Amino acid sequence: MSGVLRERPLLRTSDLSKRYHVGRSIFPAQRRTVQAVDTVSLDIWPGETLGIVGESGCGKSTLGRCLVRLTGITSGSLEFEGRDITDVSQRQLRPLRRQMQMVFQDPSASLNPRRRVGDLLADPFRIHERLSASEMADRVAELLRRVELSPEHAARYPHEFSGGQRQRIGIARALALRPRLIVADEPVSALDVSIQAQIVNLLADLREEFNLTYVFIAHDLSVVRQISTRVAVMYLGSIVESGPTDLVFAAPRHHYTAALRSAVPIPSVDRARRERLVLKGDLPSPMNPPSGCRFHTRCPAATSTCRNERPLLQSTGDGRLVACHHPGGG
Amino acid sequence: MSVDAPLLVVEGLTVSFRSDAGLVRAVAGVSFAVEQREIIGVVGESGSGKSQTLLAIMGLIDSPNAVLSGSIRFMGQELIGLNRRALDAIRGRQIAMIFQDPMSALTPVHTIGNQIGEQVRAHEKVSARAARARAVQLLDAVGIANPDRVVDGYPHQLSGGMRQRAVIAMALSCNPALLVADEPTTALDVTVQAQILELIGRLRDQFGSAVILVTHDLGVVAQVADRVMVMYGGRFVEEGSKGSVFRTPLHPYTWGLFGSIPPMDGERPARLAAIPGAPPSLSNLPKGCAFGPRCSFRHDACLVQPPLVGGNGHRAACALPETSRKRFHTREVASIETPV
Numbered sequence: 328m329s330g331v332l333r334e335r336p337l338l339r340t341s342d343l344s345k346r347y348h349v350g351r352s353i354f355p356a357q358r359r360t361v362q363a364v365d366t367v368s369l370d371i372w373p374g375e376t377l378g379i380v381g382e383s384g385c386g387k388s389t390l391g392r393c394l395v396r397l398t399g400i401t402s403g404s405l406e407f408e409g410r411d412i413t414d415v416s417q418r419q420l421r422p423l424r425r426q427m428q429m430v431f432q433d434p435s436a437s438l439n440p441r442r443r444v445g446d447l448l449a450d451p452f453r454i455h456e457r458l459s460a461s462e463m464a465d466r467v468a469e470l471l472r473r474v475e476l477s478p479e480h481a482a483r484y485p486h487e488f489s490g491g492q493r494q495r496i497g498i499a500r501a502l503a504l505r506p507r508l509i510v511a512d513e514p515v516s517a518l519d520v521s522i523q524a525q526i527v528n529l530l531a532d533l534r535e536e537f538n539l540t541y542v543f544i545a546h547d548l549s550v551v552r553q554i555s556t557r558v559a560v561m562y563l564g565s566i567v568e569s570g571p572t573d574l575v576f577a578a579p580r581h582h583y584t585a586a587l588r589s590a591v592p593i594p595s596v597d598r599a600r601r602e603r604l605v606l607k608g609d610l611p612s613p614m615n616p617p618s619g620c621r622f623h624t625r626c627p628a629a630t631s632t633c634r635n636e637r638p639l640l641q642s643t644g645d646g647r648l649v650a651c652h653h654p655g656g657g
Numbered sequence: 658m659s660v661d662a663p664l665l666v667v668e669g670l671t672v673s674f675r676s677d678a679g680l681v682r683a684v685a686g687v688s689f690a691v692e693q694r695e696i697i698g699v700v701g702e703s704g705s706g707k708s709q710t711l712l713a714i715m716g717l718i719d720s721p722n723a724v725l726s727g728s729i730r731f732m733g734q735e736l737i738g739l740n741r742r743a744l745d746a747i748r749g750r751q752i753a754m755i756f757q758d759p760m761s762a763l764t765p766v767h768t769i770g771n772q773i774g775e776q777v778r779a780h781e782k783v784s785a786r787a788a789r790a791r792a793v794q795l796l797d798a799v800g801i802a803n804p805d806r807v808v809d810g811y812p813h814q815l816s817g818g819m820r821q822r823a824v825i826a827m828a829l830s831c832n833p834a835l836l837v838a839d840e841p842t843t844a845l846d847v848t849v850q851a852q853i854l855e856l857i858g859r860l861r862d863q864f865g866s867a868v869i870l871v872t873h874d875l876g877v878v879a880q881v882a883d884r885v886m887v888m889y890g891g892r893f894v895e896e897g898s899k900g901s902v903f904r905t906p907l908h909p910y911t912w913g914l915f916g917s918i919p920p921m922d923g924e925r926p927a928r929l930a931a932i933p934g935a936p937p938s939l940s941n942l943p944k945g946c947a948f949g950p951r952c953s954f955r956h957d958a959c960l961v962q963p964p965l966v967g968g969n970g971h972r973a974a975c976a977l978p979e980t981s982r983k984r985f986h987t988r989e990v991a992s993i994e995t996p997v
Binding site for chain 2: 382383489491519520522523524525527528531546548549550552553573576577586587589590591592593594595596597603605606608609610
C-alpha cells in the first residue's frame with residue numbers, strides 16, 4: 328500500500344500565505360497586516376517526519392495550524408492526497424479530520440478540566456464512529472495503554488496527572504482515530520528535560536507502529552534533530568532552508584541556519600567548540616519586515632543585492648533548498 | 658573579612674511550608690559556598706528546590722506558612738532573621754536578582770530610564786539627571802543599541818531580549834557583588850540566549866560579580882559556569898567543578914539528565930536514554946534517596962539518605978561505592994554514544 332502512496336505527497340502547500348490584520352480601524356488604508364506565513368511551498372511525504380524550526384514569531388505555529396486547516400488560508404493552496412482542501416467547508420473537512428490531527432504545546436490548556444480523561448478520549452469515537460459503550464471503553468483503555476498510561480486512569484480528571492502524563496493524554500487523543508498525519512506544535516517544550524526524552528521516544532515508537540507522518544514544530548534544535556527525517560528552517564514567515572536533517576544540521580548553507588545551529592549551547596566541556604556565530608540585534612518586527620532578503624539586517628554575509636532582491640528557494644543539488652544570494656560553504 | 662573568604666556561605670538551609678498535608682519540605686538542609694567572581698550553575702527539574710533556595714537567599718519567601726532554618730551568611734553577615742531595613746540595604750545593592758520573565762521586574766507604566774534611575778537613587782544619593790545618565794551608560798554596557806532612545810521607551814516597546822537586558826542593566830546599577838539569576842534565558846530564543854549568556858560571562862570579567870545561575874539546561878551550564886550543583890528532591894545530589902561533573906558525572910540522576918538531551922553532533926541514537934517516571938512530589942517524598950524509585954541501580958542501602966561525599970571538591974550523594982559508579986558510568990556512556 329505504501330508503494331502506491333509514495334507517488335504523491337500526503338500534504339502539499341503551494342505558495343501558502345496567511346495574513347492577519349492588526350489593530351482596528353474603519354479606514355482600510357490604516358489597517359496594518361502581519362504576514363505570518365509568506366508563500367510557503369512544502370511537500371510532506373508519507374512516513375516522513377518534517378521538523379519545522381525557527382524562533383518565536385517566525386510563523387511556524389501559524390503554518391502548522393494552516394496545514395490542518397485550524398485557521399483559514401489567505402492565499403495559495405493546500406492539498407491533501409492530491410485533493411485541494413484550501414477552501415473546503417468545515418463540514419466537508421470533517422471526514423478529513425480523522426486523517427490529520429494536532430498535538431499542542433500545553434496539554435493542560437487542551438484538556439477540559441471538568442471532564443474525566445476517559446470521556447475526553449471517547450469524544451473522537453462519539454463524533455466519528457458508532458460504537459457501543461463497552462466497545463468505546465475498550466478502545467479508550469487500549470489508547471491509554473498505548474501511551475504507557477494505565478486503563479484505570481480513564482476515571483481521573485486532567486489535574487490529577489503530571490505534565491508529562493497530560494501530554495501522553497493529548498497524544499492518545501490525537502491517535503484515537505488512527506490518523507495518517509499528526510502536526511505536533513512544541514509538544515515537549517513545556518516539560519522537564521527527563522520527561523521530554525520520554526515523550527520524544529514515545530512519538531518515535533508510535534510513528535513506527537502506526538506508520539504515522541509527523542510535522543514536528545519546535546524551537547529546540549536538538550529535539551528536532553533527534554526526531555525529524557527532514558527539516559525546514561523558517562525566518563519571518565518564509566522557509567530559508569530545507570533538506571535532510573543530518574545535512575542541514577551538520578553543514579548548514581543558509582547563514583541563519585548556521586547562526587541558529589551555533590547558538591545552541593552544547594552540554595559538553597570537551598567537544599571542540601565551533602566558531603560561535605552570535606547574531607547582532609533582535610528579530611525585526613513581522614509587521615514591518617526588511618526589504619530584499621529578510622535576514623539581511625542580521626546576516627554576516629549581506630551585500631547590496633541582499634537589501635534589494637529577495638532570494639528564492641533554490642535547489643543546491645544535494646537534496647536541499649536554500650534561499651540565499653550568497654550561501655555558505657556547507 | 659579577608660579577600661579570600663567566600664562571598665556567600667549557606668549552611669543547613671531548610672525551607673518548609675505548612676500545609677493541610679503537614680509540613681512540606683522544599684529544601685532539605687543544603688549547604689554550599691559561593692566564592693568571589695565565581696559562576697555557579699544550579700541544575701534541576703521542577704520541584705527540585707532550586708528556585709526556593711534562590712528566593713531564600715534573597716529573603717523573598719514571605720509566605721506566613723514558610724518555615725526557614727539554617728544559616729545564610731553574606732560577606733560574614735547572617736541574612737536569616739535580618740530585619741527588613743537591613744535587608745534592603747543589601748538587596749538590590751550587593752545582591753541583585755533577575756527572573757525568567759523580565760516583565761515581573763518591570764512596571765509597564767514607567768519608562769525604562771525611570772525604572773533604572775529609581776533603582777540607582779534608592780541606594781545612592783544622586784540627582785535625577787545623573788541617574789538618567791547612569792541608566793544610559795548601563796543600557797549601553799548590556800549591549801542595547803541606541804541607549805539614549807531606549808532609555809525613554811516603555812517596556813512594551815522592547816523585545817523580550819531587550820527587556821531581559823534592561824533588567825540586567827537594572828541589576829547591575831549598583832555593581833552587585835552577587836547576581837542571582839533564575840532561568841534568565843529560558844523564555845528567550847536561542848540566538849538571543851547566546852547574547853545574554855555572553856553578557857553574563859562578561860559581567861564577571863568587567864564588574865567582578867559572582868553569579869548563581871539556576872537553569873534546567875546543561876548546555877547553558879557548560880557555556881558559562883565554573884562549578885555545577887545538581888538538585889533533586891530538595892537536596893544537592895552532586896556538585897563539583899564543571900569539567901569534573903561533565904566528564905565524570907557521579908550520580909545516576911546526572912547520567913539520566915545527560916542521556917535525556919538529544920545530541921547536536923554525530924549519529925542520532927535510536928532512542929534517548931530517558932529517565933523513567935516523574936520527579937517526586939514534595940509532599941510525598943520517597944524514603945531515603947529521593948531519586949531511588951527512578952534509579953536502575955536502586956538497592957537496599959538506598960532506603961537511607963546517602964550523604965554528599967567525594968574527593969577533590971567533586972561530591973555526590975549516592976549509596977553505591979564511587980568505584981562501581983565510575984565503572985557503571987563508563988559502561989552507560991559506551992552504550993549511549995555511538996563512536997563518531
